[in-house]
Amino acid sequence: MATAAVSTERKNYLNAEYGIRSWLLTTDHKRIALLYLLSITFFFFVGGFFALLIRLELLTPAGDLMTADMYNKAFTMHGQIMVFFFLIPSIPAVLGNFLIPMMIGAKDLAFPRINLLSWYIYIAAGALYLYCLATGGVDTGWTFYTPYSSLFSNTHVVEAGLSIFIVGFSSILTGLNFVVTVHRMRAPGMTWSRLPLFVWSHYATSIIMLLGTPVIAITLLLVVLERTLNLGIFDPSRGGDPVLFQHLFWFYSHPAVYIMILPSMAVISEIVPCFSRKRVFGYTFVAASSIAIAAIGFLVWAHHMFVAGISLYSALVFSFLSFLVAVPSAVKVFNWTATMYKGSISFSTPMLYAFGFIGLFTIGGLTGLFLATLGVDVHVHDTYFVIAHFHYVMVGGAVMGYLGGMHFWWPKISGRMYPEGWGRLAAMIVFIGFNLTFFPQFVVGYLGMPRRYWQYPPEFQVYNVLSTAGASILAVGYLLPMVYLLWSLRYGKPAPDNPWQATGLEWKTPSPPPTFNFEETPVVTWEAYEYETMPLPDEVTLER
Amino acid sequence: MSDRAGTGTTPLAVEHEDRPELRHHFADVVQQRNAASLGMWWFLGTEIMFFGGMFCGYLVYRRAYFPEFAAGSKSLSLIAGTVNTAVLICSSLTVALAVRASQLGKRKLLVNLLLATMFFGVCFLGIKGYEWHDEYVHHHVPTFYFNAHDLVTDNPNLHLDPQRTKIFYSLYFALTGVHALHMIVGLGIFSVITFMAWRGRFSPEYHTPIEIAGLYWHFVDIVWIYLFPLLYLIDRRPGA
């Protein structure tokens, strides 16, 4: 198998069957992963378009590009699309779906038809959201706060709410599939302590999906009922309680941010040992920290409500618990760093994204502690400081992890190598663009610029201009992989089975893998990350 | 450890030929059944959280507006609620007996018990529908000419706020409505498996759909077991 067979010659999951029906009715987890890849990429660009509108408006202090109402719609839909239709599905639905069965030595997930159903549900929800968008959009802020959303807003709250209600079930079914798969489908010898950390992290993510998503589902349903039936359960003038909505909303939406970051951490846990040629430092602690993040993440939700009118005593409790949740995340960062210590580091594209992740996630995470501090939060709540914080973790963290993972597993998914030079260039452009976009936002937020305002005092303009400039650089950084990854499908070097000489069962399959992954069920007798026994990757592969 | 994938004892090809219901990605039927069971239990876990959101809302408002909630609760028919609870318990019995019949390969008994379960389910919905109609006639359905002044005048000492009673009824209809929706879905599922049972698709070796449908049905029963005291029995003390 010296020169890897070009994908058209050998049967694999891509050429096993042709025709649109074979894709739309597939139950192959790898094909479903690609269906998701196309869908979430589409929504990423729709959400990105709204980001563009926001940043263009904010170039000048005056509200001169669009009306205030239009601006409200722009930031609402940017947030909802990015959170619900991009970030939450992204890594689990694309990389998780593709890799988890292979990583545990299984032929498919436990419930392949439910996997396909979850994609259909996602598409149906996406279509409803696009309909909402096309007929005028929604302007409540991504958080749907009542009573504005339940009573006063004149926009398409019902459609948006129902669409997110529906997409929640896509998430729940994905989580269900992963949990049952990891429990019941592991190959002989694949014990829990030999599982790749990617699987541990996705398992923790799935627990959150299962226990948290139903709550936002019922909450949005109640808002829809309130709006259509004029109930009054969230209307203060009729005895209703808007803070109750916030409790129910954030009970899910805080753990949701861990749904968004844990899979990214999963990717980093695979990339770092590979490009350090060392096993992960403290495997048990990293695995346990995933579970700890999932568990403690459910106990902190009211830190979004410190100034909403909750009691001081409960605010103290939630503030304390929020400090606690930072600990397992820090454990991961320390362990990745310790993994790299005295390792043999290569600055490949995935590793560049991993470096970016570790640095930017640390900044984002630490600023989260600022926000968990009650006194500071009173000052910076609802300012750009908060926006910078969550973009550091969501974009600097989650999206970088996603891109790193896409590059790392691209050879396996497509059977092609991407051009390494362009990969590194794009990674650096993303890093520079990202920091230029969001670092000024920490400063201007701390100085007092409120979020969700379409005009601002002139003294804040320089920060906004820097931020918009950064955003345009970031956009280039995101477009580049679109171009060269597509290019590589046709012109990229055919990929060997294991271009990175990485550990993990997925690398023991051909690139791209056959439909049923393994000819024979593997029997595992080795620990995860046994890099000391692996040869070094081909210099040619790394320096392409 | 029962978590381990497959039993690894039966050669793959033989098992798959022998057992047409065995799907290709499972090693053996035990693994498939355990996966289905765990999947349904997790799904029920999500349903606990789904109903849980409404229970949270109920808890908050009941503490805040106890007199209105008590008055609203008293306006519900205690007889209907108690009978409905008993009806669902009967349906849980028939479904447990149905699972047993499938384990023993008794096809006719299985079909009859599944039909009985559905019969009780329909009874429940019928009684619920009658209650809702009654509440509609008394103007206690939010949106549909809602007017809770009869409650206010019936309890002059309590000085009830009609807006707050509307919150009770909103939660009552949301909870019982979502519960009824789950019952209807359950009836749909049971129609399908009853048909499959009638066609002889189940045996002592393979009756997983009956088991997991049964789990779902029991869950819907348990939700009602909690809804009954929470909605109907807030304050039924004589003279209260």
Next chain:
Amino acid sequence: MAEHMEHVEHSEHIGSSSFYWLIWAILIVGTVLTALIARVDLGAFNTVVALLIASCKALIVVLFFMHVKYTSEKMTKAVLIAAVFWLLIMLFLSLSDYSTRYAG
């Protein structure tokens, strides 16, 4: 085929029909009891007793009708306990806000 039969019978518990009727009877009695006790003035304990009986009924359904008592699958119990625990987290932590609002 015999091997499969053994496998099935070994891993599945088959309850006796009279046992299920007994459980049914206990649940019906519990229901009637709940309704009757509601008419007795126990003050704040009315709610506690009603929910206690409801929880016993639910537990009986889970253990015997849903076979949790007889399963060797640890995950089943783990999932159930986790979901109930999570529900309690949501209820109690929310309550920690509402019950301390006007304190002090």
